Amino acid sequence: MSGSVIGQMIQNLQGLGFFAYVLPWLLTLAVVFGVLEHYDMPDSPSARGVIAIVAAFIVLPVGNLIAPFLQDLVTGLIAIGMGALVAIIFVELLGYKAGEVENIFMAHPKVFGAIMIALAVLVFVGAGGMDLIGVDVVITSELVTLLAFLLVISLGVWFIASEE
Numbered sequence: 001m002s003g004s005v006i007g008q009m010i011q012n013l014q015g016l017g018f019f020a021y022v023l024p025w026l027l028t029l030a031v032v033f034g035v036l037e038h039y040d041m042p043d044s045p046s047a048r049g050v051i052a053i054v055a056a057f058i059v060l061p062v063g064n065l066i067a068p069f070l071q072d073l074v075t076g077l078i079a080i081g082m083g084a085l086v087a088i089i090f091v092e093l094l095g096y097k098a099g100e101v102e103n104i105f106m107a108h109p110k111v112f113g114a115i116m117i118a119l120a121v122l123v124f125v126g127a128g129g130m131d132l133i134g135v136d137v138v139i140t141s142e143l144v145t146l147l148a149f150l151l152v153i154s155l156g157v158w159f160i161a162s163e164e
Contacts, residue, residue, distance in 0.1 A: 008141030009148065021063040024070060026156075029056035 013019065033052035042048065059066065130137050 005139060005141050005144050009145040012141060012145045013149075017063075019071070020067040021060060024063040024066045025056045025060050027070065028059040029053060032056065 016022075029052050032055040033048060036042075036048040036051060037045075042051075
C-alpha cells in the first residue's frame with residue numbers, strides 16, 4: 001500500500017493517530033451535538049457545543065479501543081449501502097419509475113454530468129495522462145494528506161454552518 005501517494009497518505013494519517021483518535025472524537029462530537037440539537041437541550045446552542053466537545057474529549061483516551069469496532073461497523077454498513085445504491089442505479093438506468101417520481105438522471109442532468117466529467121478527469125490523471133500531454137506535476141503524500149484534511153474540515157464547517 002505504501003507504493004502509491006494515497007497509500008502513503010493513509011499511512012501518514014494512521015501514524016498521526018487520525019483513525020484511532022480523531023475520527024472517534026469527531027463521531028462522538030457529531031452524535032452528541034446532534035442529539036442535543038434535536039431535543040433542544042439545554043436551551044443555549046453554545047452550551048450544547050461545549051457539552052458535545054467535553055463528551056468527545058472523554059472518548060479520546062479510549063479511541064484506540066473504539067476504532068476497530070467502528071471500522072468493522074462502518075465497513076459493514078458501507079457494503080450494505082453500496083449494494084443498495086448499485087441496485088437503485090440499475091433500476092434508474094433501466095428507466096423504471098416509482099410512481100410519479102422523475103428519473104434521477106433526468107431530474108439532475110447537470111450534477112450527474114459534472115460528476116462524470118470529474119470522474120473522467122480523475123481517471124485520466126490516474127492513468128498517467130498528465131505525462132502523456134507533457135505536464136509534470138509533483139504531488140507528495142504530505143500535500144495530498146494536507147489537502148484531504150483541509151477538504152474534510154471545510155466540508156464539516158460548511159455542513160455545520162449551512163442552515164438547511
